Amino acid sequence: MKSDTPKTVIEVKNLACGYGETVVLQKVSFSVHSRELFFVIGGSGCGKSTLLRCMIGLLKPLKGDVAYFGKSFTAADAVQRRDILKTFGVLYQNSALWSSMTLAENVSLPLEEHTSLTREDRLEITTLKLAQVGLSGSEELYPSELSGGMKKRAALARALALDPAIVFFDEPSTGLDPITSREMDQLILQVRETLGTTMVIVSHQLSSIFRLADRVIVLDHKTKGIIAEGAPRELAATSTDPRVRDFLNQDEDSSKRTKHPSAVKPDPISK
Amino acid sequence: MTARQQLPEAGTELRTATAKLETGQSGSECLVKVGGDWRLSEPVPSWTGVLGEKTATSMRVVPEGLGKWDTTLVLFLVHGQAWCAKSKKDFHVEALPKNLQALLRQVAGISEPKPMAKTDVKSTWGLAGDMAKMWASHAMEMVSFIGECTLGFMDAAKKPRQFRWMDCLFEMQQCWATSLPIVSVVSFLVGVILAFQAAIQLRQFGAAIFVADLVGLAVVREMGPMMAAVIVAGGTGAGFAAQLGNMKVGEEIDALETLGVSAVDFLALPRLLAVTLMMPVLAAYANVLGVLGGMFVSATMLDIPAAAYWIETQASVGVLDVTTGLIKSLFFGLAVGLAGCLRGMKCERSAAGVGAATSSAVVTGVMLIILADALFGTIFNVLRI
Structure with missing residues (x-):
């Protein structure tokens, strides 16, 4: 997977974020490479979601910079910002499908806003994207008619509508049962295999972390920053930081997984 | 709390409808016999009821026909423990049920409860000030929103x-x-x-x-x-x-x-x-x-x-x-x-x-x-x- 000189797609430099007077994170620097499954992990309240909001431009950083493909996002003007926004899709924690629109309209809206495709072309792409996440035939359904897992799939289809280079996930397994959550993980892998998308995933779901992550950063609310960075299995086995070890070795299952990484190495998914 | 407020003063009737408390002297030891049902919903005796036995050098709590009990009994024992510690007497609970002893150990060393902080009630003028501030910020938001909509x-x-x-x-x-x-x-x-x-x-x-x-x-x-x-x-x-x-x-x-x-x-x-x-x-x-x-x-x-x-x-x-x-x-x-x-x-x-x-x-x-x-x-x- 990793080439010798990994291409950096996101670079976060000395980022500080927070709300008003409250600083949640400070001096956060890391980079995400092309085609990487990159996890941001840590306990509740450590600022995972805040970091994500900062990276996708919903929250103005207090300091520092986020750059996509070498172009600063923080300092971008309106036109540049729109161009950068096109390069990534976001899957929100509670899916955030537009409730007044059908699934087809949801997936079609990004195309409508950013391309000059005809209505027919858009419809075709929409059908394709929904099929890709296993929701063929649900085009005319409204979000309220879907289960939690289906909503996540539809939201992924919408995030993938513009074939973005990067997809952000905010806790993709929140509110899903273990089986649906595993299906979601498989879908993520499948998308990476087929489209080569870089994924940045905020999560505290250990099973997903060990199943998917190439590299993780661990955040901590006391340090207000990154306390570890690396492959999850290596960190679980070798980290000297007790907070990292405790977090990654919460149950025996995870330590078993660390012993048999090959057993869970995903195959290209057969659907 | 109401149950405790209704407790009898020391030396008065110690029997309540359900919870029973008797004291007896055995040598230098004071026996505190607890029995009956100890319920939050019923009035229960308080430790002050045992204070009469000042001569005893140690207190021993023993169950006698102890029925159902809840936090009230634990609280009673906590008070007893604290009172014994203060007046340098031994406190024995070994005869009590195991789970009750375990509960007592769990809460050992709790400090006196602080009086609940009164909810900060703002003065009428303070509230009016807050409202004025809120209206001012709403007005600012409205102005910038009108600008955004115009654009x-x-x-x-x-x-x-x-x-x-x-x-x-x-x-x-x-x-x-x-x-x-x-x-x-x-x-x-x-x-x-x-x-x-x-x-x-x-x-x-x-x-x-x-x-x-x-x-x-x-x-x-x-x-x-x-x-x-x-x-x-x-x-x-x-x-x-x-x-x-x-x-x-x-x-x-x-x-x-x-x-x-x-x-x-x-x-x-x-x-x-x-x-x-x-x-x-x-x-x-x-x-x-x-x-x-x-x-x-x-x-x-x-x-x-x-x-x-x-x-x-x-x-x-x-x-x-x-x-x-x-x-x-x-x-x-x-x-x-x-x-x-x-x-x-x-x-x-x-x-x-x-x-x-x-x-x-x-x-x-x-x-x-x-x-x-x-x-x-x-x-x-x-x-x-």
Whole structure:
């Protein structure tokens, strides 16, 4: 997977974020490479979601910079910002499908806003994207008619509508049962295999972390920053930081997984 | 707590309906026999009841016919333990059930409970100050929102094809459909009420026909547009705030922003235009119903034929009167739309936030309507229209 000189797609430099007077994170620097499954992990309240909001431009950083493909996002003007926004899709924690629109309209809206495709072309792409996440035939359904897992799939289809280079996930397994959550993980892998998308995933779901992550950063609310960075299995086995070890070795299952990484190495998914 | 407040003083009756407490001396040791059911819902003895045995050097608590027990017994023992520690006596609980001993160990060393901090009740003036601050920040938000909407409309004027006309039409339909029945009833009744009030005064001078003038002018210049606007503020304006607030809570607005779509352009502008265009239509309708209300009263109570009433109304109400009313209602519509959309988009991310946003939208909307009306009243007065 990793080439010798990994291409950096996101670079976060000395980022500080927070709300008003409250600083949640400070001096956060890391980079995400092309085609990487990159996890941001840590306990509740450590600022995972805040970091994500900062990276996708919903929250103005207090300091520092986020750059996509070498172009600063923080300092971008309106036109540049729109161009950068096109390069990534976001899957929100509670899916955030537009409730007044059908699934087809949801997936079609990004195309409508950013391309000059005809209505027919858009419809075709929409059908394709929904099929890709296993929701063929649900085009005319409204979000309220879907289960939690289906909503996540539809939201992924919408995030993938513009074939973005990067997809952000905010806790993709929140509110899903273990089986649906595993299906979601498989879908993520499948998308990476087929489209080569870089994924940045905020999560505290250990099973997903060990199943998917190439590299993780661990955040901590006391340090207000990154306390570890690396492959999850290596960190679980070798980290000297007790907070990292405790977090990654919460149950025996995870330590078993660390012993048999090959057993869970995903195959290209057969659907 | 009530149970403990009802406890007997030391030395008085120690038996309660259920919980039993007896003390006995055995050598230098004081035996405290606990029995019966110890329940939070029943009055139970307190440790102070045992204090009589001051000569004993150690206290031993033993169960005697102990039934069901809960925290009250644990609390009793905690008090005993603390009292023994203070007066340097030994405290023995070995005979008690194992789980009770375990509970006692778990809570060992708890400190005296601090008195509950009184809820910080602000003074009336403090609250008023907070409210004033909130209104000031709301006003600032409104100013910047008006700016954003103006820019949005300017953009839309340049590229009218990108404006979401379908959403706008849909909202117009919604606004019309939800408001029409209430506007009908309310404006007809406002006409009726005005006619009654006018009739009582004017009949004394034999000038009953002038009811038509009064009702016509009052309805067309003021009451019609105003009532329509208040009803739309309560229905459509509140609806906007609830819709947009829900979208904010469900991250739907975030999803638009990260798509590079301005939520103001996408959500607020179509709604704003819809309610602004719909308001004069509803106001005109309210005018007609108001005049009809006056006509109804005159015909039934004052014996003024409908035709005469209509001719008198036509004579007194000019085109300018109708126009000023409708121009005002355009701005009322804008005010209602602005209040609804802004409060919805500034909604806090919680269910309670949506409720607060909705009521705030109605209050802001009605206030803006009255402000605009006062402003227009002054302007029209100066211009002598």
